[in-house]
Amino acid sequence: MQKNTVLINKAETPAGVCPFAHGAMAPATTDPHGCPVSSGAEAFDPFDSAYQADPAEVLRWSRDDEPVFFSPKLGYWVVTRYDDVKAVFRDNTVFSPANALEKITPSSSEAESILKKYNYGMARTLVNEDEPAHLERRRALMFSFAPEELLHHEPMVRRLTREYVNRFVNEGKADLVNEMLWEIPLTVALHFLGVPEEDMGTLREYSIAHTVNTWGRPTPEQQLKVADSVGKFWNYAGKVLEKMRDDPSGHGWMKYAIRRQKELPEVITDSYLHSMMMAGIVAAHETTAHATANALRLLLENRSTWDRICQDASLIPQAVEECLRHSGSIVAWRRVALEDTEVGGVKIPKGGKLLIANASANHDERYFEDPDSIDIFRDNASEHLSFGYGSHQCLGKNLARMEMCIFLEELTKRLPHMRLSDNQDFKYLPNIAFRGPENLFVEWDVSLNPEKTAPEILETSQAIKIGAPSKEAVFREVVIDQIRHEADNVIGITLKNQDGSDFPKWSPGAHIDLMVGEFTRKYSLCGYNDTPNTLDVAVLREENGRGGSRYIHDTLKQGDTLKIKGPKNNFRLDEKAERYILIAGGIGITPILTMADRLAGLGKDYCIHYAGSTRSSMAFLNRLEQDHAGRCELYPKSEDRRADLKTLVSAADATTRIYVCGPDRMIETLEELCEHLPEDVLHFEHFAAKTESYDTSQDKAFELVLANSGMVVTVEPGQTALNALKAAGVEVESDCEEGLCGNCEVEVLEGEIDHRDNVLARSEKSENKRMVTCCSRAKTHSVKVAL
Incomplete structure (x- = not known):
């Protein structure tokens, strides 16, 4: 199966052309091009309570009709679709992160005076730094984020989680945010950084102040209080850093950074360390606290999913990934255009500021099937953009994943009967970047606590795997409900979930992967999509195929169980044509x-x-x-x-x-x-892989030059570009690895490609601007790609 990958739904207006007839209306509000903005763009306000509660829903109109729009209230271009958001994240040569920590609400002169009193001087950090300085520093400080290093923190996270749950497990009710989810990630963050675990309440105040100061809309009166707290936070970070300099031995990312500074003084400067100390305290805990609160609310609102992970803890990593996609804690991030460019066919002027809406992208139905539902068997959930993408992807993402898995494991094990308290009003700190409820009230019947009758559960734990769950591990187990004759050499197969539950909704053109025997094959869904408890596929027996269809015809029978992936859709129907x-x-x-x-x-x-x-x-x-x-x-x-x-x-x-x-x-x-x-x-x-065979004996080694980092990756004969990139530690999404789905496609900037895929159209191949890395090779000695 395959898609014509150039065919992304776009606004009907040609790229760069104003959709309004200027002479027919008075341009009351215009964008920087002088083009009148739409009513939706004019009304957009990220500080509105509706947006804070559900940003993806508020931006649905944009994803459908105006995926890139100018917001007069913000002075930003807002980007809402998955492909566009990802493209902006990927291209850090055109889209600079320099404004990522810029105050969205300019400070008053009085507030600036307060900050000046504290000698506040927040400089560039890994978050808002351009190349080549960013990558050089990132590489210098990566050691603490290696999987084997992160695993050292697991015992402490488990111990803390156990201790905090012990405090309220027999109370019958709790506010999980204030009694657990804020303090544990903060303690872990301090431990990770090597900062003394003290002044927890004060640090929470500082952290909130930093968020409001950078991404919020404080009133003039609030600005003064916020500035005072931010100034104190700056001084606190400086004092802790100086203490560390006296003895930088031992664990902790900041102590490691101080040791590295002696080796690389021009790369890791004093101002950089001070800024990273302050930013690290916020980044390492606030996003994790919010993400876990969002996840618990989502899972408890979807009771069947909660019950499922209570019964099978091995599904928790998948649940974490789907919760991060559906309700991640990072709502949006920012970039500034370094040159005149286009996003989604819309012209962005040099200096144009962009708000890239991660939360909206994660609900884009052009990329995720049935995106508004929670589906822990969604095998592309880990392709969410909650941690960003590309060279600026969140360094601490795997520490956050580990914490969330342990939190969910402890709560599902000890309080599977926990439920959300009725009639609670979920409130969010108004800001453009981070989202999580200020409180999460839950309750339960203490007499039903499992540990009362089975205390041995307290000694059980799941093995932690650092990183997102492998796609190979994410699948549904289904049963064959019916096999029928559809035509000569064609059988129809009806599948049901083993527990009789419904499948996710799917759209026309969607497919599933059947995993049978040693074969995995893609088949389009062909039943009625209004029958949620069944999925139907039709399989043609191909005598000269690769063996999968013969196995299915000869082996499968009614009542058999098998594994499937999906539904997914690479062949989406545009419903707006005439x-x-x-x-x-x-x-x-x-x-x-x-x-x-x-x-x-x-x-x-x-x-x-x-x-x-x-x-x-x-x-x-x-x-x-x-x-x-x-x-x-x-x-x-x-x-x-x-x-x-x-x-x-x-x-x-x-x-x-x-x-x-x-x-x-x-x-x-x-x-x-x-x-x-x-x-x-x-x-x-x-409907089939390419039957054309290539003489791979003539394949020669070639080089992939990665534009964003300057890294050069050699692709040997017999090795795919995709595998070479992955071996070099470069993240590239992939799925079928047969040249059929296009997930591993990269943009080509220089060089000529030997196209061997069944994805790109003839015109796209002749343009030579894309490469499907799982199968295609280079005709030239080197190829420069946008990675």
Whole structure:
């Protein structure tokens, strides 16, 4: 299966063109280009209570209709879709993090005077520093974040968690934020930094003040109090740092940094250490405290999911990752454009400030299926942007993951019957960056505490794996409810969850991965997507294939259990066009059928053109006749009927969408016929991997030059670019690793590619601006990529 990856839904207005007729309206509010802003953009206010409560929902209109907009109230361009947010994070040569710690609300002169009194001088940190200084310092200070180093903190986190739960486990109620979730991450943060564990209450006050000072909207009166606390925080950080200088031996990131300063005095400066001390205290605990509170609220509101992880603690890492995606603690981050550029087809001027909305991106249905639900079996959950992406991705992400896993393990083990208290009003500290409830009230029946009858549970614990759960470990176990004949050599398989629960919602064009025997194969969903407790696929037996379909046909039977991944969608239907031409070849009817179902439900103008060898080999003919009568043309080759593709697409224009799934030859012909049309007209998906074989014996080594870091990675003969990058510690997302899904695609800046994928369109391959790293190679000695 495959997508035409260039086809990302875009606003209907051409890139860089103002969608408003300037002469037809008075530009009451305009963006920096002089173009009137939309009503949604004009109304957007990140300090509004609705946005604080649910930023992704408030920005839904933007993801759907105006994914990049200018906010007059902020003076920022707001970026809301996944691909655009990720692209901004990735490109730190065009988008500088210099404004990440800039005050969103300018301080009054009185507040500045207070800060000056304390000699406040917050300088650049890892968060807001440009290259090459950022990467040089990051590399110098990475040691403390290595997996083996982070594991040293596990016993302390477990001990603290046990002690704090002991305080309230027999009380029957608690405010988890104030009685656990704020203090433990702060203590861990101090321990990680090597800071003395004292003045907890004062540090909490300082931390809140720093957040409000940088990302909040304090009143003039509040600014004075905030400035005083921030100034004291600055002095506190300086005093602790000086104490450490007297004896920098022992554990702690800051002590390690002081030792490294002696080796690299020009890289790790005094001002840098002072700023990192203060920023580290905030960053290392506040985001973890908020993220855990968000996760617990989400899980307790989704009781079946909570019960599931209570019964099977091995699912907790998956739950953590999905909670970070759904309700992460970092709502948005900031960048500034260093040159005139474009994001999502919108022109951003040099000096333009961007608010990149992580929370919105994590709910983008163009990337995550059914994004508003919580699904701990979502195998791409770890691709969330809650920790950022690229060279500035959060250094402490794996420490946060470890803490969250231990918190959830202890609470699910000791208080599985815990529930949210009724009628509580969740409040959030108004700011543009961090989000978490100020209180989280829970209650339970003490008489039901498991440790009263099974005290041995207190001695159990799950092994901690540092990092996100492996994709290979994230799958659903399902049962085959039915196997039926659909056509010659085609069987239909209906799957159900073992416990009878519903599957996540899925959209037309979605697929699942069937994991059977030693095979993993992708199959489009072809049932009705309004039957939530079943999933249906159709499998064509391919005698000359790679063996997976033969195994499925010969081995599987009703009642068998197997593993699946998904649903996922790389072949998404654009529902905003005026008319649709749906073309299927053979088993390619499976995704096309679900698209036709959706278009019929929307009342759209569509037609289906379905080609096959014989009628008996063409699946779902009865369903097509029943549900799409009058809109379907059949072309059985045995009846000497051939689809005239040229005629079928001759009337297509910019208001048309053509979706095709079928053999390579059919798709290649349609690419030729549609070359004169706008790029978002033709969408395609192959139903099989490329049958063309490449003579890999002639492959030569080549170099990948990473633009953002200057790193050079050598790709040896017989090695994929993807594996070479991963071996070098470079994070690149991947899925099928067969050149089918496009998840591992990278942008090419220089060099010529030997394209071996089934993802990119012919026009994209000729442009030579993208590379599918799991299979393609270089024709030139080196290739420069945007990594």
